[in-house]
Amino acid sequence: MSAFIEIDHVDRIFPLPNGERYIALKGIELKIKAGEFISLIGHSGCGKSTLLNMVSGLDKPTFGGVIMEGREIDGPGPERMVVFQNYSLLPWLTARQNIALAAHRVLRQLPKPEREKIIDDSIALVGLQRSAHKKPGELSGGMKQRVAIARALAIRPKVLLLDEPFGALDALTRGNLQERLMEIVQESQVTCIMVTHDVDEALLLSDRVVMLTTGPEAHIGQILEVPIPRPRHRLEVVNHPSYYALRGEMVYFLNQQKRVKKVGQAPMVMTGAGLEKINLNLGFIPLTDCAPLVVAQEKGFFQKYGLEAVNLVREPSWQSIVDGVRDQRLDGAQMVAGMPLGLTLGMGGNLPLPIITALVMSRNGNAITLSHKFAQAGVNGLSALKTYLDNSADQVPTLGMVHPASMQNLLLRYWLASGGIDPDRDITLMRLPPPQMVANLKAGAIDGYCVGEPWNSRAVYEDLGYVVATDLDIWDGHPEKVLGVREDWVEKYPETHLALVKALLEACEYCDDRRNREEILGYLCQPQYLGALPEYIRPGFIDPYRRGNGQAPETLLRFNQFYVDQANCPSRSEGLWTLTQLARWGYIPFPKNWVEVIERVRRPDLFGEACRQLGWPDLEVERQTITLFDGMVFTPNDPLGYIRRFNLHRDIQVSEVLLDRA
Numbered sequence: 001m002s003a004f005i006e007i008d009h010v011d012r013i014f015p016l017p018n019g020e021r022y023i024a025l026k027g028i029e030l031k032i033k034a035g036e037f038i039s040l041i042g043h044s045g046c047g048k049s050t051l052l053n054m055v056s057g058l059d060k061p062t063f064g065g066v067i068m069e070g071r072e073i074d075g076p077g078p079e080r081m082v083v084f085q086n087y088s089l090l091p092w093l094t095a096r097q098n099i100a101l102a103a104h105r106v107l108r109q110l111p112k113p114e115r116e117k118i119i120d121d122s123i124a125l126v127g128l129q130r131s132a133h134k135k136p137g138e139l140s141g142g143m144k145q146r147v148a149i150a151r152a153l154a155i156r157p158k159v160l161l162l163d164e165p166f167g168a169l170d171a172l173t174r175g176n177l178q179e180r181l182m183e184i185v186q187e188s189q190v191t192c193i194m195v196t197h198d199v200d201e202a203l204l205l206s207d208r209v210v211m212l213t214t215g216p217e218a219h220i221g222q223i224l225e226v227p228i229p230r231p232r233h234r235l236e237v238v239n240h241p242s243y244y245a246l247r248g249e250m251v252y253f254l255n256q257q258k259r260v261k262k263v264g265q266a267p268m269v270m271t272g273a274g275l276e277k278i279n280l281n282l283g284f285i286p287l288t289d290c291a292p293l294v295v296a297q298e299k300g301f302f303q304k305y306g307l308e309a310v311n312l313v314r315e316p317s318w319q320s321i322v323d324g325v326r327d328q329r330l331d332g333a334q335m336v337a338g339m340p341l342g343l344t345l346g347m348g349g350n351l352p353l354p355i356i357t358a359l360v361m362s363r364n365g366n367a368i369t370l371s372h373k374f375a376q377a378g379v380n381g382l383s384a385l386k387t388y389l390d391n392s393a394d395q396v397p398t399l400g401m402v403h404p405a406s407m408q409n410l411l412l413r414y415w416l417a418s419g420g421i422d423p424d425r426d427i428t429l430m431r432l433p434p435p436q437m438v439a440n441l442k443a444g445a446i447d448g449y450c451v452g453e454p455w456n457s458r459a460v461y462e463d464l465g466y467v468v469a470t471d472l473d474i475w476d477g478h479p480e481k482v483l484g485v486r487e488d489w490v491e492k493y494p495e496t497h498l499a500l501v502k503a504l505l506e507a508c509e510y511c512d513d514r515r516n517r518e519e520i521l522g523y524l525c526q527p528q529y530l531g532a533l534p535e536y537i538r539p540g541f542i543d544p545y546r547r548g549n550g551q552a553p554e555t556l557l558r559f560n561q562f563y564v565d566q567a568n569c570p571s572r573s574e575g576l577w578t579l580t581q582l583a584r585w586g587y588i589p590f591p592k593n594w595v596e597v598i599e600r601v602r603r604p605d606l607f608g609e610a611c612r613q614l615g616w617p618d619l620e621v622e623r624q625t626i627t628l629f630d631g632m633v634f635t636p637n638d639p640l641g642y643i644r645r646f647n648l649h650r651d652i653q654v655s656e657v658l659l660d661r662a
Helices: 048-056 095-106 112-125 141-154 171-188 199-205 234-238 243-259 288-298 318-326 339-344 372-376 382-391 407-418 434-443 455-461 487-492 494-511 514-524 534-541 572-584 594-601 604-614 639-644
Strands: 005-015 021-032 037-041 063-068 080-083 159-163 191-195 208-212 220-225 279-284 309-314 332-336 360-364 366-371 398-401 428-431 448-452 465-470 479-486
Touching: 005 048, 021 048, 021 220, 021 604, 037 048, 037 199, 048 080, 048 159, 048 191, 080 141, 095 112, 095 141, 112 141, 141 171, 171 199, 171 234, 191 199, 199 234, 199 243, 208 243, 220 243, 220 594, 243 594, 279 288, 279 318, 288 309, 288 332, 288 360, 288 479, 288 494, 288 514, 288 534, 318 332, 318 339, 318 479, 332 339, 339 479, 339 572, 339 594, 360 494, 366 372, 366 407, 366 434, 366 455, 372 465, 382 407, 398 407, 398 434, 407 428, 407 448, 407 572, 434 448, 434 455, 448 455, 455 465, 455 534, 479 487, 479 494, 487 494, 494 514, 494 604, 514 534, 572 594, 572 639
Parallel strands: 037 191, 037 208, 080 159, 159 191, 279 309, 279 332, 398 428, 398 448
Antiparallel strands: 005 021, 005 063, 208 220, 332 479, 360 479, 366 448, 366 465
16 A cells, blocks of 8 residues: 655755755655654754655755655645644634634635534634633633644644644643644544654654654654554553653664764865875775776776876785775775674774775675585575585585675575574684685685675686575675775865765766676786686676576676666665674674664765765665565664564674764
């Protein structure tokens, strides 16, 4: 069933007097069901009222749109009524006349006696029969707000929009009105959206609480489901087993946002004064998906954006990438997708090193390769591998993986665990640099591996093994390699960082034009990059993909994905999924302040600024659910619940992470 109200990728940007722009809201995506009560909560200035005004039609999105019952909202309408904090009553009219003014105007097609009855019913609904003849100056604050609510309800709206309706009232009056509002909403089944700063009010009234991050570029940080049955009464709500946990979650979110600093915030507009640094050392590993770095170098994109002297440093392992960034030998690097989060959180007992990523450089491009001994035993998939392990008297097989925070490790573990294979007990996982995988497979030191290309295709080409699964079989479109830079480096060189992102964005676009792939292959084969034979690189990159299992080669157009389908935006939801898997296998405690961690590391705001400077759309990937091949659905609102739904996981530790400056 379609949503009653859909807020579809809404941005709101305000022009500033100096010619710059202020991005108040960015990428707001929300679907609301008919009859639902939604509260918007967040610190002052986060855009709550702005969002409400766009639903009411009093304001319009800069980008995106608000849709109600299949039609875009392009202005105010009687089906949407707003109740403001300041009542907005005409002082020379009585309470009944204020209500009647709206009813007679909107419902003029009805006979007058019917309109009069609606007015009287609305007055009775809010309990103001005895004060209906009084003017606003003779009413208390609570009574005035009742008049405002009755006026809104008198025109029979489908949506009631409440902008801190009880904010100016004393506690007793506010409590009474909240109870009455609950009764009214229950009776009328009207859809409500309310802006509030009061966490207790939000819990009392709401079906869902939408929590907005601190601006600029405010977005939805978390959505809290309120599983308290209706009808509700204050005492029953407070005594509900979930109440204090839900309240604590909201307060914790708000406290996180209070201390969040927009570290490395990009300037809204480039100054034109030049870059702070033009000579960069960027690390990479010899893999097919280093192509954007190679293309940016060979096609002059770095120089195009003012980076005059970029040195691409071929590193032997992911650990040497980490060491180079940590000791500042490297200005930045191609990193496996989970590495910025792992470094920021001090994974492996290391000192935390805050890293940010404003760009996903590639998606997909990996495979799981097994030695031929498995093929001889009939292992053609996950269930067959499970059967083999259950019945084999051989020692536990050893599989290679490249880094604990890599998607190769996390997806390999996910794949194994989905088949009932414990990756820490039924399998031995050995950490190896990608270029060493084939040699170790050939020597018999490992029985297979999960790695990026060209190392799977090389094993197939040399008849050392076969591909049992690609990452398209596990999670098609997952983030693979990202641009990782130190947080303090971005603070010191913000315009240089944006220039780097822009150069790589243009390179990513060039890589996904398949007409360019033959040219790019020539670059990758050069000894300073991969130094590999074309036969190893071509499968999946240009030619159909060969699994080496006797099946015909497959055309996999998204096996190496660099730009299409919003590939480059560093989605916060994808970063959160990565956090769940790192915690699932005991690499890190799950951070209680996960919203703060994700906001700190994954930076679609910087990505968006680079896109805007290029004149490209800066759409952020929506706050989406993620479903892998086993059908388990990840939602970004309940990451801990997601981990605990798996049959196989380590003991989950939860702790708050103190994020200091680097």
